[in-house]
Amino acid sequence: MLDRSLREWLDERAAELDRSGERSHALLQKLAEANLFRIGIAPASGGSGGTLLDAIDAISAVARHSLTAAFMFWGHRTYIDILTQAPESALRDRLLPDLLAGRLAGATGLSNAMKFLSGLEELQVGGVLDGEGGWRLSGQLYWVTNLQTRGFQAVTVVQPDGGGEPFIASIGSGLTGVSRSDDLALMAMQGSATAALRFDDVALEQDGVIHPVARAFLPAVRPRFLGLQCGMALGLAERILDECRDRLSDGHVLRDEWQALTRRYRQIRSDIYAGVESQRFVQQPGELFHLRIGLVELAMSGIQLELMLTGGRAYLSPQGDGTARRWRECAFLPLVTPSVVQLKQQLARLPS
Known part of the structure; x- marks a missing residue:
């Protein structure tokens, strides 16, 4: 989904994006130049077509290289989504072209x-x-x-x-x-x-x-908000599992653990996509909350596995810099609103 030049740009600057705000505007421009903000937006509105699932895929693809980039992508694309899901307005007509082109930040x-x-x-x-x-x-x-x-x-x-x-x-x-x-x-x-x-x-x-x-509009768009947000964790978790796979040999003592996490990842991803596509999460938000919590837990388990498979090199710089960055990125997943604690509080309030 991402062209080679963007993948290379993100990989080369992932550490800098993680540590510095110097390239923040350049990052927004790069994502816009790749037409990523147009994915899932109707051509009549200036988009490239497709569905919300395609937009989730795009955020996930970016997150494989940099969660910083995916986080910015999510915030910008969610603003666009809210604007396009609301009734037609002069505001949307005025702002959408600049948002899709990255000339204006959402x-x-x-x-x-x-x-x-x-x-x-x-x-x-x-x-x-x-x-x-x-x-x-x-x-x-x-x-x-x-x-x-x-x-x-x-x-x-x-x-x-x-x-x-x-x-x-x-x-x-x-x-x-x-x-x-x-x-x-x-x-x-x-x-x-x-x-x-x-x-x-x-x-x-x-x-x-x-x-x-707001009380009527927010519950209707919350599954879209969370679905796009899940793209960040899906991409990061997938990258972590791929890193683990590359460190595994046949018969490795941790291979079964990696296989179990991989199967769980595929199931969670399938369930999220099916629920977003069918729109059942609008009426059954608790199911999406459970999936989001499970995805965060899977990513945290995955980075622990990557640390164990990498061994002492994970604690050395520069050899372990990529693993260290992914560990810090994983630490953000339980905290981004709605946080895991907030999701569990909401689940406790839902009818059993």
Whole structure:
């Protein structure tokens, strides 16, 4: 799915993308030049066609080389997905061409919203009607990826003052009152342009509202949000299992463990794709939660196996740098919202 030049570019810069934000914008451009953001988008809207499964495949393919790149890809592509799943609007017509071409960064600030949807957290962005059909927004988002310093649009959920219906809004970096922190100091994936956002009395016009009823829209798009997100873990886990395979000899004492993990990987991937394609996760979100948890656990088991198969070389630099990076990348998987703990909390609330 990825052309050779992009694979080589990602492999050559995977360590730098993991440790530095210097090539963050170049990464977005590279993904756009490969037309990856157009996958799964209708040709009439500027896409290359295909389905959401094709987009998941693309994120997975990128994650085999760099989870930093896949994380940025996921954030940008999820913003596009939310825009295209919402009712047609002037906002979509205006933004989509630049998003697909990578001229504008799309940032998905829905961590707080997904926790709110599950009753785990209050919304952190509030809005007051300005008397002219627009809104004045204030609040903060503590963790948002793909906040390119050259310009971005960030999607979030806003709680109207006085307890009105929360709505989904897109907030541009050029609006007065929008401020971006320095990049967060992450253990890995420093090149993902991940930072915090603050909104101080930001004027949002009515056409900045993507959907007026967040409680109705978010459950419908959550399987797509999580499906695209699973692409990151699927690609990383697959790469880890391939690294393990290359270190195994016939009759190796750990071969059975690798085979069991590989079979489990294929089953989880098949179940995720089938559920996304049939859309049954909209009505049965618990099944997707279980699969996401299982996928994270599989990746963590896989990196432990890679460490054991690599032996002492895994603890040496530069020999073990790739393994060390994949270990740090794996450490992120249980934490990305919705985290494994949050998923288990939600499962505990579902009817048995």
